[in-house]
Amino acid sequence: MPPARRSTVDQVADRLRREIEAGTWPVGARIPPEPDLAAFTGVGRNTVREAVGALVHAGMLARRQGSGTYVVAASDVRATVGRFLAGSRARDVLELRQALDVTAATLAARRRTEDDVRTLRDIRDRRARCWDSDRETALALDTALHRAIVAASHNAVYLEFYDLALPTIEESVTRHVAETRRGFHDEHAALVEAVIEGDPENAAAAARRLFVELSAHSPG
Template sequence: MPLGSLRPSPLVEQATEHLREQITQGEWPVGTRLPGENALAKALGVGRSTVREALRALAGAGLVQARQGSGVFVIATEAAAGPAEGWAARLRRAAITDVYEVRVIVETQAAALAAGRRTDEDVAALEAALERRSRAAGADDAAFVDADIALHAAVVAAAGNPVLSDLFAEFAPALRERLIDLVELLGLREHDRNPGHDTHEALVAAIRDGDGAAAEEILRTELRQTLAHLHAH
């Protein structure tokens, strides 16, 4: 069965289902090494990051397994049965666009709350996190993403709601790997080693000044720009 190009949206879900059909219908038997990401991306008419997300979903369903240095192999033709998965496991196999849409909702509201509730200690933590993000501009992509996530975690912490902080902590591992992939894929730091600095500086200033509306809008704009990149790739 030929793969065939996919419709524009939602790409990850379509790619996952298309590849799942190849496996469950026996086109790729157990033990088969799947084509590489470049080949799959070309066959499906999508970006490599979309293929990567689809393969993660299939791995979460127990159909494929990545073997270091060897590729991705089919290990079952039916999704593994088992107990209901936990929240953390659900996030790990979720499409990054789905995770990011929820992130936009959670973090923008957290920023608005932070502006109204921040303490002097919160402001000091935010300014320190912003400085660490700037210093990480000279580091590799993984270190920069870690510093970026730490700043966002400080924003959520300043909201003074432990449930929001716990929710963000659950998001962080799922976000980290995918954001590193995105930075590398799009070359976001090739011309600017500290992308988004002005935006994050303005966000910290809005929270420090108690301007909830500005903090919410600044963060919504920044996160939606990243989400647009994710939808495009």
């Protein structure tokens, strides 16, 4: 009897995992309450509770007292990478960002399309415009700009890995700006322009210069 029970819980957990990976409940969304999940999966509430607990343990879901259960990672792998990076030192994360961004800038300068160019210019300009008036939006655009450069590399594996690290990168950007109050607009503009101009060497150099400045102004 216990093995069958465990198997049922596993099956329900797998069903919920597939729904999360498919985007039925995206990251940040609250999953349905237990009665609804029980009806959805055709099992009892106790089984649903155990299945949800397994995904909480895996790092895909998080329970919030008085609010419900929320999706915090779209896959087991993303949750594992997120937990690892979240415990890393700020300097180590910055050095990882530099390695990722320099390579991405080099590839993007070689492979960017006209659509990529339009996207990069749009994000760059909006980031600069709202930096002083809407810092929260500006920070989101900062991360979006770096991701857009990775996307312009047209390397699907590279973009997937970057997305795995994205929550930690977002936290790193937010913390750094909160501590320094600096936007490094000239450095970001030079990086984007080098990619747009299709100059791999200049793009790599611009990315390195940006991270030299970030490191130099990083507290501690």
